[in-house]
Amino acid sequence: MLTDMVTLEARFARERDLYLAVLRVLDAPSPLQPLQDVLTCLVELADAQRAGLELYGESSVARREWSLFHGCSELEREEIRALTSRGIVASTIAAGKSVHTAHALLDARFASSASVKAQRLEAVLCVPLGGRLPGVLYLEGKRGAGPFSEGLVQLAESVAHFLGTASERALLQRGGDKEDPTRPFRERFQLEDIIGRSPGLAHVFAQLAVAAPLDVTVMIGGPSGTGKTQLAQALHVNSKRRLGPFVELNCAAVPEGLFESEFFGAFPGAFPGARRTVGKVEAAEGGTLFLDEIAEIPLAAQAKLLQLLQSRQYFPLASPKAFKANVRLVAASNANLEQLVRERRFREDLFYRLNVLSVRMPALAERREDIVPLVEALVERLAEENGLPRLRPSPACFAACELAEWPGNVRQLRHRLEAALIRASAEAASFLEPRHLFEGMEAQGMAPVSFHEATRRFQRDLLRRELDATDWCVSDVAQRLDLTRQHIYNLMKAFGLTRDSQTPES
Structure with missing residues (x-):
């Protein structure tokens, strides 16, 4: 009985200290230390392993702007960040309510996370902060301690309501994490049409910086819909051929029997009714010829393309003489060309001629930090193209976009946003919401599930x-x-x- 009274008094004392720390947060000119005191009190009160505050940009839950943690090292903080980036934080902000899991390792929503497995995380509580910017209060329980009590969850939600504006003040005083790994390349090259600031995109830009000034053939790889055409255009506008034409040919769209005339052009007599036509090689004279989906070129035409690359000469159909080609060739494919070479469906000598320098455009899943800036840019562009109101996606919509899988990459994201913008405009909505984006798309991976x-x-x-x-x-x-x-x-x-x-x- 006496032990219970002592325990109860100690709890009351900790709750009093917590509320006093919250009051100091509200009054202090510099809220950083009082915020640290709040986290310390919460860890003691909840008997938690660690606690943290995270604040994100107005629209992005993929890039943390500010954070403060108690009870963990810098390395552990980054591990927590890896856990929360897609799952817990995005779910919390998208739903606008707390996420409490009794055992993250056994929770279907988070069990596949490498960080959850590595740390063998159990109880986790994530509460949205009150304030203008998206943010969360994060609590992680000790191993074997079980879930947090309902009373503790309610207390954390009550405290989190007051911590948002204080965290924003701390962000303003310390300055957010504005590091953009793509900035050095954007300052040197014209890259406005490629949206994002992820490390993965910075790596692409580093490869572009090497390839663009040279006049060599470049092979662009990567999954479908990632923006290989935009990368090819960036190679062109940052090359010494920038004043020349940029000519694109989708090899998959050309019938096999018409490839040579489409590629090299034709003279009268090439076939019944033929007249002088300019092929893509001639049209790209002095500039860049971009061959998309090059794996679809028929084997007979591959020999002609190889001859062009070796001799810089080509013969239009029915032409009595050879034409010299002054073009730079950039090719792209989402297929595994090395595998096609092994299967004898693509010429090995042509593959090596094309693959002088290679650049791979990463899938959207590999650069999730870029989803929010992509959504912002695409919504504005689509509104202008379709004459629709420039609706801003809500924080929940941004979070839902980051949670969803996009196997079709940027192309799929664009199509979904276009449909969402039309739906939202039709109902005169003030913002784009998740319901506009995922209407009729309840399939696994396309929208958050229960x-x-x-x-x-x-x-x-x-x-x-x-x-x-x-x-x-x-x-x-x-x-x-x-x-x-x-x-x-x-x-x-x-x-x-x-x-x-x-x-x-x-």
Whole structure:
């Protein structure tokens, strides 16, 4: 009884210290130390492992502008950042409410995170801050301590309401993290049409800085929809051929029988009804010829292209003489050309001629920091193109964009934003919201899913993997998952799992 009273008094004393620290935050000219005191009080009160405050740009939850942590080293802080960047923080800001997981390692929403696995995280609480900028209060529990109490969650939510504006003042006083790794390249080259400031994009720019001044052939790789055409244009405008034409040819769109005339041009007599036509090589004279989807060039035409690269000469169809070519060739493909060479579907000698310098455009999943600036730029551009109001995406919309998967990369993002802008304009909305972006797109990976549905998918996929790993021996699976055989059979039936079936789509 006496022990309980002492414990209760100690808790009251800690809560008093916490509220006093919050009051000092509100009154202090410099809020940094009082904010640190608030985190210290929260860690003691919650018996937590660590606590932190994170503040983001007005629109971006991919790039942290300011942070303050208690109970962790700089390395651990970056590990926390890796955990929260897509999952917990984005979910918190997108939903506008707290995210509390009793065991992150077992939570389907976060279990696949490398940082969660490495740190074996258990209880985590993330609460949105009150204020103009998106931000969160982050609490991480000790191992084996279990989830935070409902009272602690309510207390953290009450405190977080007052910490947003104070964090913004700390940001203004200290200055945000404005480092942009692409800035040195943007100051030297014309790169306005390529949006982003991620390290991945900076690496692309570093390769461009080497390739652009040279007159050599460049091969651009990367998944479909990543912006390879924009990169080819950037190579052109930053080269010594910038005053010449930039001519693009999508090789996949040219019928096999017309490739030579489209590429090299034709003279009268080349075929019935033929007249003098200018091919892409001639049209690009003095400039850059960009061959997109070059893996689609037929083998017969590949020999002609190789001859052009070797001799800088070509023969238009039915031409009695050779023409000299003064062009720089830039090619692009989302295919694995080395594999095509091994399969004898692409000439090895042509591959080496094209691949003098190579640049890879990363997928959007590899540069998520660029999603928000891309969304901002695309929305403004699409509004102008379609004559629609220039609606600003809400913070929840930005967060939803960062949470979603974009297998079609920038192209898919653009199409989704265009549809969202049309829907929002039709209902005279003041902002773009997640419902505009993901209307009719509830498929997995395209919109945030509920906790129940995410858990169901996690269980289904786990069961399928275990069944495959044990050659569908239910007894072994039951032992590995610490479940009864009947429970495994019930789960198999509920998820529609059979040995000859694929995992059903959700």
